[in-house]
Structures are given as structure tokens and as C-alpha cells.
Amino acid sequence: MSELPSLHVRVWRGTPEAGDYAAYEVPRYESQTVLDVVSWIQQHLDGALAYRYACRVGMCGSCAMTVNGVPRWTCRTHVGKVAEDGNLEIGPLANFPVIRDLAVDMDPFFEKWVKAGGVFHAGATRDDPVAEIDPAAETRQIADAGIECINCAVCYAACDTVAGNPDYLGPAALNRAWTLLNDAKDTGRAAILEAVTGDGGCHSCHTMGSCAAHCPNGLNPLESIAGLKRAAARSFFGKGS
Amino acid sequence: MGEMRLYMAQRLSALVMAPLVLGHVAVMIYAVQGGLSAAEILGRTAGSVGWVLFYGLFALAVAVHAAIGLRTILREWAGLGGLVLNAAALAIFALLLAMGWRAVWAVTFSAGAAAAAAGGGA
Numbered sequence: 098m099s100e101l102p103s104l105h106v107r108v109w110r111g112t113p114e115a116g117d118y119a120a121y122e123v124p125r126y127e128s129q130t131v132l133d134v135v136s137w138i139q140q141h142l143d144g145a146l147a148y149r150y151a152c153r154v155g156m157c158g159s160c161a162m163t164v165n166g167v168p169r170w171t172c173r174t175h176v177g178k179v180a181e182d183g184n185l186e187i188g189p190l191a192n193f194p195v196i197r198d199l200a201v202d203m204d205p206f207f208e209k210w211v212k213a214g215g216v217f218h219a220g221a222t223r224d225d226p227v228a229e230i231d232p233a234a235e236t237r238q239i240a241d242a243g244i245e246c247i248n249c250a251v252c253y254a255a256c257d258t259v260a261g262n263p264d265y266l267g268p269a270a271l272n273r274a275w276t277l278l279n280d281a282k283d284t285g286r287a288a289i290l291e292a293v294t295g296d297g298g299c300h301s302c303h304t305m306g307s308c309a310a311h312c313p314n315g316l317n318p319l320e321s322i323a324g325l326k327r328a329a330a331r332s333f334f335g336k337g338s
Numbered sequence: 339m340g341e342m343r344l345y346m347a348q349r350l351s352a353l354v355m356a357p358l359v360l361g362h363v364a365v366m367i368y369a370v371q372g373g374l375s376a377a378e379i380l381g382r383t384a385g386s387v388g389w390v391l392f393y394g395l396f397a398l399a400v401a402v403h404a405a406i407g408l409r410t411i412l413r414e415w416a417g418l419g420g421l422v423l424n425a426a427a428l429a430i431f432a433l434l435l436a437m438g439w440r441a442v443w444a445v446t447f448s449a450g451a452a453a454a455a456a457g458g459g460a
Contacts, residue, residue: 258414261413261414261415262413262414294341294342295341295342296340296341297341298341298342300341300342300344300345301341301410326345329342330346330349333342333346
């Protein structure tokens with residue numbers, strides 16, 4: 098059935114303390130994704146392989162892994178685009194504690210999302226009329242540019258500042274804070290600015306841009322963080338918050 | 339807000355340094371035209387309130403800017419944190435400021451500067 102030469106795949110097995118890459122031969126198919134490869138290994142070669150996925154169509158953000166050294170969403174990454182001479186090296190996302198094999202502990206990522214003020218600050222109740230939002234408003238357009246984040250954590254894994262500073266909130270959390278800051282319905286402006294200007298906040302960003310370079314959805318967390326820095330500076334000089 | 343203040347202090351010190359760097363480089367280029375001698379430099383700086391303010395402010399801005407930058411590097415590359423990190427940054431700030439201001443004082447008010455100014459000054 099498979100006429101293409103098979104793939105030489107190396108997959109991380111174990112924990113960071115006790116683990117190594119294991120080699121597998123996987124048949125090559127047309128339009129095969131990296132997630133297909135991992136699933137094939139689990140279904141045909143090694144049922145104990147631990148990994149995570151859900152939607153398979155780039156919406157849920159749960160299947161990100163390190164593929165040939167680069168963080169990627171594996172369900173939308175075609176083997177043909179990333180395999181090097183038929184070789185694939187698949188490991189867990191960087192900058193995360195590994196639970197086992199390809200499954201990482203996402204808790205620090207989501208905890209920072211909350212710590213950055215990322216929970217919506219409601220100012221109205223269900224009894225109030227629905228807020229009228231002008232889609233053409235500048236702040237709405239800015240918010241819209243950042244809200245397609247699926248929390249896949251590819252940016253967080255790609256970020257060298259996260260690697261060097263474990264307290265840094267990271268691109269996804271700060272991008273979320275930026276979208277809320279520009280959301281007319283959110284009433285937590287002061288709380289957000291307070292949250293993103295603390296230890297490990299937006300000022301820890303070194304503007305290297307790996308987040309924007311690797312975001313599978315084409316978002317630009319770098320720009321969001323720059324926006325937070327500008328808003329914080331204006332607030333610092335007392336020109337409105 | 340500690341990190342925010344440090345961030346602003348580093349940006350503002352950069353803002354202060356930018357014109358001072360240009361002034362420093364411009365004077366350097368001008369000064370070496372006819373060869374460089376200690377007497378020529380000291381003749382310009384000795385007793386000069388203008389140059390004391392210029393380089394005094396320059397040294398202060400450098401100390402602030404560099405200490406905050408090195409603090410970040412020490413944190414991310416050397417893994418320092420908490421009190422040790424802030425103590426190291428403060429020590430760097432104090433050292434740079436002391437060295438900078440000592441040099442400014444030396445070319446302005448010291449006996450050597452006065453003698454040079456009196457002897458071979460312009």
C-alpha cells in the first residue's frame with residue numbers, strides 16, 4: 098500500500114531524568130501528518146507511548162511537540178514539510194516538565210495565563226443589556242488580532258526568555274492580557290496592568306520574536322507584549338492607565 | 339512594580355546617554371586631530387563645571403543602565419535571584435558610579451589636573 102520509502106522516526110521515551118530517544122520505522126503515506134506518525138507508532142508498535150491530542154484539526158491546541166528541534170502543532174504539520182531525508186525526531190515541548198514520553202505538564206503554562214490577569218473581568222451581569230461593540234473600533238481590531246490563540250504553548254516552548262527566567266509569564270499569557278486590555282467589555286484594566294508589570298511580566302521580554310516566528314496561527318505575541326510595555330509606560334507617567 | 343521601575347530607569351538612563359555619547363564621540367574626534375596629549379585633555383576639563391556635569395551625569399547614567407542590564411543577565415544566565423541578585427546589581431551600580439565619578443573628579447579637581455591646566459593648558 099505504501100510505495101514511498103518508510104520514515105526513520107526517533108521518539109523521546111521516558112522522563113527527563115530517565116529517558117532516551119527510541120527508533121521506529123514508520124510507513125510513509127501521502128498527506129501524512131506528524132501526529133499520524135505518532136499515532137501509528139502507538140497503535141502498531143508501542144501501545145505504551147504517551148502523547149496528547151484531541152481535535153486533530155488545529156483547534157484544541159493539545160498536540161504540540163518538538164519536531165526536528167522546532168516546536169510545532171503536530172496535527173497540522175505535514176511530514177513532507179519537516180522530515181529531513183526521511184528522518185523525524187519527535188520530542189516533548191521544551192520549557193515544560195515532562196510527565197512521560199511526549200506528554201508535558203501544562204499546569205505552569207495555564208497558571209501563568211491566570212497570573213497575567215487573563216481571566217475576563219466582568220463588569221456587567223446577565224440582567225444588563227448586551228454591550229454594543231463596534232467591530233471597526235481600533236481597540237476591537239487590536240483585540241481581534243490576538244484572540245485566535247488556541248493555547249498550544251508552541252510560543253512558550255520557543256521562547257528563550259522563558260528558558261532563562263522560569264518566572265516569566267510568557268508570550269501566550271501576555272498576549273491574552275493584551276487582548277483583554279483592549280476589550281471594551283473587560284473592566285480590569287488596572288488589575289491587568291498590575292499583573293503584567295510585576296516580576297516576570299512584560300518587561301522581561303527581550304523582543305527576540307521566537308513566539309511570532311513559531312505561532313502556528315500566525316499571531317504576533319511580540320507585538321502584543323510591545324503594546325503592554327507602551328500601555329505600562331503611559332500608566333507609569335500618569336497619562337491615563 | 340519593582341521590575342517596572344527598573345525597566346523605566348534603564349530606558350530613561352538610555353535616553354540620557356544617547357546625546358552624551360554623541361557629544362563624547364564628537365569631542366573625541368575633534369580632540370585627536372592634532373594628536374592626543376594628557377595636558378590637552380586636562381586643560382579642557384580641569385576646573386570646568388560644564389564637563390563635570392557632562393561626565394558626572396554620563397557616569398551616573400552608565401551605572402544605572404549597566405547595573406540593571408547585568409542584573410537581568412545574572413538572573414537569566416547565572417540563575418541568581420532574590421536578595422543575592424539585588425545585592426549584586428547594587429554592588430555593580432556602586433562600583434561603576436565610584437569608578438566613574440572618581441575619574442571625573444580626577445580630571446577636574448585633582449592636583450594633577452590643576453597643575454596640567456596651569457602648565458600646558460590651552
